[in-house]
Amino acid sequence: xxxxxxxxxxxxxxxxxxxxxxxxxxxxxxxxxxxxxxxxxxxxxxxxxxxxxxxxxxxxxxxxxxxxxxxxxxxxxxxxxxxxxxxxxxxxxxxxxxxxxxxxxxxxxxxxxxxxxxxxxxxxxxxxxxxxxxxxxxxxxxxxxxxxxxxxxxxxxxxxxxxxxxxxxxxxxxxxxxxxxxxxxxxxxxxxxxxxxxxxxxxxxxxxxxxxxxxxxxxxxxxxxxxxxxxxxxxxxxxxxxxxxxxxxxxxxxxxxxxxxxxxxxxxxxxxxxxxxxxxxxxxxxxxxxxxxxxxxxxxxxxxxxxxxxxxxxxxxxxxxxxxxxxxxxxxxxxxxxxxxxxxxxxxxxxxxxxxxxxxxxxxxxxxxxxxxxxxxxxxxxxxxxxxxxxxxxxxxxxxxxxxxxxx
Numbered sequence: 001x002x003x004x005x006x007x008x009x010x011x012x013x014x015x016x017x018x019x020x021x022x023x024x025x026x027x028x029x030x031x032x033x034x035x036x037x038x039x040x041x042x043x044x045x046x047x048x049x050x051x052x053x054x055x056x057x058x059x060x061x062x063x064x065x066x067x068x069x070x071x072x073x074x075x076x077x078x079x080x081x082x083x084x085x086x087x088x089x090x091x092x093x094x095x096x097x098x099x100x101x102x103x104x105x106x107x108x109x110x111x112x113x114x115x116x117x118x119x120x121x122x123x124x125x126x127x128x129x130x131x132x133x134x135x136x137x138x139x140x141x142x143x144x145x146x147x148x149x150x151x152x153x154x155x156x157x158x159x160x161x162x163x164x165x166x167x168x169x170x171x172x173x174x175x176x177x178x179x180x181x182x183x184x185x186x187x188x189x190x191x192x193x194x195x196x197x198x199x200x201x202x203x204x205x206x207x208x209x210x211x212x213x214x215x216x217x218x219x220x221x222x223x224x225x226x227x228x229x230x231x232x233x234x235x236x237x238x239x240x241x242x243x244x245x246x247x248x249x250x251x252x253x254x255x256x257x258x259x260x261x262x263x264x265x266x267x268x269x270x271x272x273x274x275x276x277x278x279x280x281x282x283x284x285x286x287x288x289x290x291x292x293x294x295x296x297x298x299x300x301x302x303x304x305x306x307x308x309x310x311x312x313x314x315x316x317x318x319x320x321x322x323x324x325x326x327x328x329x330x331x332x333x334x335x336x337x338x339x340x341x342x343x344x345x346x347x348x349x350x351x352x353x354x355x356x357x358x359x360x361x362x363x364x365x366x367x368x369x370x371x372x373x374x375x376x377x378x379x380x381x382x383x384x385x386x387x388x389x390x391x392x393x394x395x396x397x398x399x400x401x402x403x404x405x406x407x408x
Contacts, residue, residue: 004190008154008161008186011057011155011158014058014061015158018057018087019047021166022159024039024040024298025040025042026040029269034285034288034297035293036294037296037297038299039167039171039298039299040282040298040299043301044304047111048076048080048107048111049303050278050303050305051183051300052079052080052081055146055149055152055154055155057087057155058151059151059152060090066142067090068139068140068141069085069141070093070136070139070143070144071093071143072094072095072128072129072132072133073094073096074100074229075101075305077146079108081144082111083112085116086112086113092115093117093119095121096119097123097125098123099225100120101307102307103306146180147179147181147185148236148237148238149238153238155186156182157186157187159186160191164191167298170191172296172297173195173297174187175281175298176199176200179205179229179230179231180236180239181208181239182236182239184239185238185242185243188242189242199243199246200252200283201254201280202226202230202231202255202256202259203254203255204222204225204227204231204256205220205232207220208240208251210235211240212247216240217236217240226256226276227256229276229278230277230302252287255321258321259276260276260315260321261283262279263306263314263318264315266282272301273306274304277303278304279301281299281301281302284299285297285299319373322377324376325353325372325373325398326372326398327408328370328394328398329394329395329397329407330342330368330387331393331394332392334364334366345383346372349375349376350373350374351372353372354371354408355368355369355370356369357369358407369408384396
């Protein structure tokens, strides 16, 4: 393990030739809120707005003989590889799913320039990965894994090296987002038993937790790609070998909707732009509660590659999770004055965000889709009680995934 520590420190030192260390900043807002010394390791402020260029730098620097590097990525790893291909003057071919947000595709092109070629293929990452590996086998390029590579793991450990130097010691507690496990494996291998850990995953991609429960890496039957920076179906074999002893008690899974509340809070209160995966560690503080009071806690904000065209979706998810926005289908009488009667039931803080007739006919009643925003979730209790008293028939579809997909 001493060899790993030395190699990680050497890797961090060599990185200074390419990019500066990312800042470790004490956050007064979070520190006061949770009664602890909360520090943010701002990987969202790296040149590619994520920590992924660290592993790419370390792996590529150890293969000076390689002329062609191949990668598969939905965004952050792609940008790291592109950045380093241009730096080292190497040819890169990067495979990306066709569903990748335009912002990440454009950034990859910008960082790589003429050094990289982008191939868009596959609706899902597994298809993209298979295409990249097949290309590698045919062309003889070096496949650069986003996480399941010892050199990549060593490169990601440079995050821990910098934290130790910036803080002057290992923190009491470190909160680490997990996708394929490269960052977590690197930081755990560096800090060892000198700190306490919380490994955080999105609920729609909790591959570490699934592997811990099974005792080996397993493939999730499905993945929610909202937190695309951490939405991985199967944890790496090498990364799990390092993480297999962390214990379920030191892991957390967080819903994608709840993540949105933290993304908005960090944007509105702190002016910090985080992608969903980048907000995982900060959001986890809500669950750690008393266990971190009075302690020095470092949260790794792993990425800030956020497309602002997604902001309305983030706000919508946050409002629905917080209970201040609901959608329901109302059976409304088709007579003059019926709509006015309904509107009179709304309180002074209730605002109609959507109103759409789903069925118009000669019948006495019609179905209406209604979305209402309010300032306090308790206001819905009052409204629904009024609807029941007045004999209205309605159905709350806010949490109904199937109907929401079609109607909302």
